[in-house]
Amino acid sequence: MTALRLVGKYGLRIAALIAIAGLASGVLARYAPGAVADERELDPRLRAESVAALRAEAEASHSLPAFLGHYVRGLIHMDLGFSRSQNAPVRELIADRCGTTLRGLLLALAGGFSIGLGLAIPAARFRRALVYDTSCAVLAGILLSVPAALLAYVCLMAGASSTVVLLLVLTPRIFLFSRNLLAQGYGAAHVHMARARGVGELRILVAHVVRPASGPMLAVAAAAASIGIGACIPIEAICDTAGLGRLAWQAAMARDLPLLVNLTVIVALVTTSAMAVAESLAPQEARS
């Protein structure tokens, strides 16, 4: 029953957030300057009546209530609308590109956690190894001080893929969060007691340091996923990767209402779900 209530609570919250996010992006794109402008109007061969007809058609197709009504009806039949700027159904565009972005994001998250945790465990365990800790912190600080777009450009010049850029964006954040969490774990009184009683370092790490930190680590994973999705936009735009990030960038530039609303809904769905999973799995005291 409690699990059902939890699912219901998070489900309602996610649904409300997604609905508002979709509506807000629709309003934004609809009322943006030039949203109803049609490139065909620039054709000098068209008469004034034809231009007026084009404008009327654009006004009708950009009516927000009509668009939202049509969108919800289409959604029931899994029809996400048609992208004017890409000249293709939105469903096809998203289906073609989401694999690239999700694969890159998952690989970067897995790599980020492997490298970040791999560096954080010795830094937290051997707190007197100042040179190692400072070197890692300086490297993380440098990476955090460079915008994702610039990292993407440098990696592009070096021939690295967008996944590597995403890895460079996520790893320093994961390293810093996990180093602080693990250092707190290693500093706990029961860990000193366990060590004094001769418990092995591996067991201390797994049972007494990592396990209590697993809740906050999940929150870090959710936050990293959200940061990764945001960073995908400049990275994919600069690296010219055919993913959802570049599609979002193109939709924003072209003010493509159907594409922008669908992408907003997808991004909101992924990030809220990640946050909800992390929040529901986190220990009770952390939630309160």
Place this chain on the structure above:
Amino acid sequence: MSRLRVAALSVLALVTLAAMLAPFWARSSYEVQFRETPDARPSWKFPLGTDALGRDRLTRLAYGTRVSLLLAPAAALLTCLEAAVLGGIAGFAGGRIRSIILFAADLFLTLPWLFLLIAVRACLPLNTSPELSVAITFVLLGALGWAAPARIVCAAVAKLRQSDFILQARAMGCSRARLLMRHLIPNVAPVLLAQIWIAIPVYILAEATLGMLGLGVAEPLPSLGSILRDLQGANLVAEPWQLAPAVVLAVLAGAFQLVLPREDYSV
């Protein structure tokens, strides 16, 4: 204060001074073109060379840094003002008002801020003047970043509301306005100050990202982002001096991060 923080503050002071005094030491204004020397290599006259339009790179870098150093703190101040008002109301009022404000904060936190920023910035007019575009960019940064600081302020105010001295003040008949002005806001001020320091480098980097994507400050006004955009056609191995804006940006952002009081993790 640690040596690292002193060093970071010194670097910040130096860069700020150089950027603010740019009109006095720069050879020309940022938009002046030396048409006989486009794409010039570094020389005594142009220490960082010139760009494709023959503009002095060093002058543009100084003016661009000035834009970021003036407007990023202003945007951070705007963010913290919003956070103070909304987070303060949420924490002080509690109940449904708190739920509504925190739900709105969740909404802003749900969408990655860069996605939100690009969507909002892309929907604004493209034919704006450079001065207006720079104002729009930083006002947007300031306006959209309120959610995370507001949650922190809300938690701080809610905690303070339960504290003994506030309960005593309420029991003594202290009015809500006095409670807010004399007791709550002064006690939340350090939290807000920390949020301003956190927000400044974030906004400097955000402007750089927007600028590199062509959605930042309009030409000819320079900003760190718009100057970095020139890198896209550059051969960095043959012309390493073109990395100077990236180095300045990294130094600035890094120095701001170092100035923040470190969270003590060495328990």
